[in-house]
Amino acid sequence: xxxxxxxxxxxxxxxxxxxxxxxxxxxxxxxxxxxxxxxxxxxxxxxxxxxxxxxxxxxxxxxxxxxxxxxxxxxxxxxxxxxxxxxxxxxxxxxxxxxxxxxxxxxxxxxxxxxxxxxxxxxxxxxxxxxxxxxxxxxxxxxxxxxxxxxxxxxxxxxxxxxxxxxxxxxxxxxxxxxxxxxxxxxxxxxxxxxxxxxxxxxxxxxxxxxxxxxxxxxxxxxxxxxxxxxxxxxxxxxxxxxxxxxxxxxxxxxxxxxxxxxxxxxxxxxxxxxxxxxxxxxxxxxxxxxxxxxxxxxxxxxxxxxxxxxxxxxxxxxxxxxxxxxxxxxxxxxxxxxxxxxxxxxxxxxxxxxxxxxxxxxxxxxxxxxxxxxxxxxxxxxxxxxxxx
Numbered sequence: 001x002x003x004x005x006x007x008x009x010x011x012x013x014x015x016x017x018x019x020x021x022x023x024x025x026x027x028x029x030x031x032x033x034x035x036x037x038x039x040x041x042x043x044x045x046x047x048x049x050x051x052x053x054x055x056x057x058x059x060x061x062x063x064x065x066x067x068x069x070x071x072x073x074x075x076x077x078x079x080x081x082x083x084x085x086x087x088x089x090x091x092x093x094x095x096x097x098x099x100x101x102x103x104x105x106x107x108x109x110x111x112x113x114x115x116x117x118x119x120x121x122x123x124x125x126x127x128x129x130x131x132x133x134x135x136x137x138x139x140x141x142x143x144x145x146x147x148x149x150x151x152x153x154x155x156x157x158x159x160x161x162x163x164x165x166x167x168x169x170x171x172x173x174x175x176x177x178x179x180x181x182x183x184x185x186x187x188x189x190x191x192x193x194x195x196x197x198x199x200x201x202x203x204x205x206x207x208x209x210x211x212x213x214x215x216x217x218x219x220x221x222x223x224x225x226x227x228x229x230x231x232x233x234x235x236x237x238x239x240x241x242x243x244x245x246x247x248x249x250x251x252x253x254x255x256x257x258x259x260x261x262x263x264x265x266x267x268x269x270x271x272x273x274x275x276x277x278x279x280x281x282x283x284x285x286x287x288x289x290x291x292x293x294x295x296x297x298x299x300x301x302x303x304x305x306x307x308x309x310x311x312x313x314x315x316x317x318x319x320x321x322x323x324x325x326x327x328x329x330x331x332x333x334x335x336x337x338x339x340x341x342x343x344x345x346x347x348x349x350x351x352x353x354x355x356x357x358x359x360x361x362x363x364x365x366x367x368x369x370x371x372x373x374x375x376x377x378x379x380x381x382x383x384x385x386x387x388x389x390x
Contacts (some may be wrong), residue, residue, distance in 0.1 A: 001342040001345065003343060004033045005032045005033070005081045005341060006032075006035045006079070006080040006081050006181060007026060007032050007033065007034050007035060007080060007082055007083075007084055008034075008035060008036040008038075008068075008071060008084070008104075009022070009037040009039060009082050009083070009085075010038050010039075010064040010067070010085045010086065010087040010095045010315065011039065011040070011087035011088075011091070012036075012037070012039055012086040013040035013046060013048075013049035014039075014040075014045060014048060014049045014052055015040065015042075015087065015182070016040075018086050018109060021326075021327065021330060022084055022086055022107075022136070023053075024327055024330075025331040025333070025334045026334045028083070028327070028328070028335070029046065029335045029338070031334075031335060031338040031339070032334065032338055033320065034053060034055070035055075035080055036053060036055060036060070036061065036067060036080060037053070037059075037060060037061065038061040038064040038066065038067040038309050039053075039060070041063075042389070046060065046061070046062055047060060047062075048181035054059055058202070059071075064094070064095040065094075065098060067083075067103050068083065068095070068098050068099055068104065069102070070233055071104075072103065072104070073101075080104060080337075081104070081105060081345070082104055082105035082106060082132075082341065083096075083099040083104045083106055083107070084108070085099075085106065085108045086109050087271070088192050088193070089113070089151075089192060089194050089200070090114045090192045090193075092108055092112060092114065092118075093113045093114060093118040095107055096112075096113075096122055098126045099205050100122070100126065100166060103129070103131070104131070104190075105133070105134075105341055106131070107134045107136065107334070107337060107380070108133065108135055109136055110204060110208075110358075110366060111200060111204055111366050111367055112135055112360070112363025112364070113298045113367060114127040114316040115194070116364070116367040116370075116389065118123075119360075119364045119366075119367040120389050121348060122360060122363065123361065123363070126360045128360075132344070133363070134333065134334075134337040134357055134359060135359060135360070135362050135363045135366075136330065137160060137205060137208045137212075137358040137366075138205075138326065138329050138333065138358075139205060139209050139265060139280060140208065140329075140358055141328075141331070141332035141359070142214050142278075142280075142283045142315075142316065142329045142332075143282065143284075143312045143316050143324065144278055144285065144286040144298065144300050145213060146309070146312050146314075146315055146356065147286055147298060147300075147308055147309055147311070148213045148269070148276045148286055148313035149213045149215070149311070150311050151276060151288070152213060152214060152215055152269065152271070154309075156191065156273070156274070156288075157269065157274050157276065158271040158273040158274075159246065159271060160248045160269060160270070160271045161249075161271060161272065162250065162269070163210045163216070163242065163248060163250035163251075163268075164247075164250065164267070164268045164269075165251070165252050165253075165265070165266070165267040165268075166206070166252070166253040166254070166265070167184050167202045167203065167205060167206045167210060167253070167254045167255075167263075167264070167265045168255045168258035168261040168264050169256045169258060169261055169264070170186060170256070170257065170258050170259045170260050172188070172198075172256035172257055173257045175229055175232065175311060177232075178192065178231075187201055188232055188233060188236075189234075190233055190234055193234060194203065194370065195234075195370065195371075196225070196235055196370045196373065196374055197232070197233075197234030198225075198234070198236045198237055198254050198256045199223075199238050199240075199369075199370060201256070202254050202256065202265075203238060203252065203254035203370075203373065204369055204370065205265065206252050206267075207365075208358070208362060208365075208370045209267055210250060210267065211365070212358075213267065213269060213276075213278075213310075214244065214248070216244035216245055216246055216248060217243060217245045217365075217386075218242050218243070218245075218250075218386050219243050219245050219385070220242070220243040220383045220384065221241060221242050221372055221376055221384055221386055221387055222363075222376055222382055222383050223240045223373040223377045224239050225237070225373065225374070226236060228257045229257060231345070235377075236255070236257050237255040237256065237257050238254055239251070239253050240253075240376075243273045243383070256271035263280055263281065265279070265281075266278070266279040266280065267279075273290065273292075274288060274290040274291060275289045276277070276288055277289070283300075283325060283329070284301060285299060286298040299320060300312070300316060301316050301321070302320035303323060310353055314351070314354075315332045315336075315353075317331070333357050333358070335354075336353070336354045336355070336356060336357040339351065339354035340354050340355055340357070354371050364388075364389070366389070368386070368387065368388050368389070369386075371387075372384055372387060373385050
């Protein structure tokens, strides 16, 4: 395109964490500019945040409906192209649906909505409008995660037999939500977070990564959820046994009371011929293990291209030895979304690598995962059929 894509943001004011991450990621490749925002439900914070971000006063809005309504009436060469939603879970659906209703594409934090029914409604609206919805499952943006996915897809491991994914954190090992931690307060509140805490927050990341790399779908699960910290309203720990649609089995562990852990997401995938292992805290490295040859270490950012796939190299940003982390992975999701949207607006096909970002279907599966995990935990049956809405 001959111009940047114009973005409006809902949430993400100066008192928020994830809004700044989105703005950095969106700006990383110079493809997007922030043009307006409804940055807080607190009018003073909204106004101050707009000033800090150098937004025009008349495009610093106090509510998302005001922003979407007024932006939709601007001339085509002024109004925004998409809306980014970075509010807590309970405040995802309304701005997303209104944005789609008014012809705006959407980028949204995961989980996609507060309930599975809301997620289904968003999927239906996306299908009706033909607009693009991007879901920021960050970890699928790492180059070596994309390399792992392509190796599995190309049959390097043979038939997949076992998936082991774990996501331990330690930041909720105490009753932090009652000690002034705003992030902990809403994430552990059923009225704001939803029916699950830990599994809804980070378990969904683990489940998405397992399906994304393996190319398989979860068909059955057996879940055990726990609130380990006394007085906590939602689960802060859980274990889930998985069955996949090709007969493979899996184990998913997510915990926010693993004292001393940071964001230690790790996945291992085992096939007939070999295995792959990736860890979020060492994201430039993908380890491959084989029955008939030595273990290999693949690295991101190095000078060679073979045996790396175009999906991996498309998302490289730095020379070898310069770590690419969370912000770069986030940036890759925004870049691929932006390349896809720009191509659509110009009436051309985007590169196939750019189409590789999470969308509304991932959002529906994430909400279905939460529902089925909670149902399994409450059941006396060993296995719960993984129900997907029609």
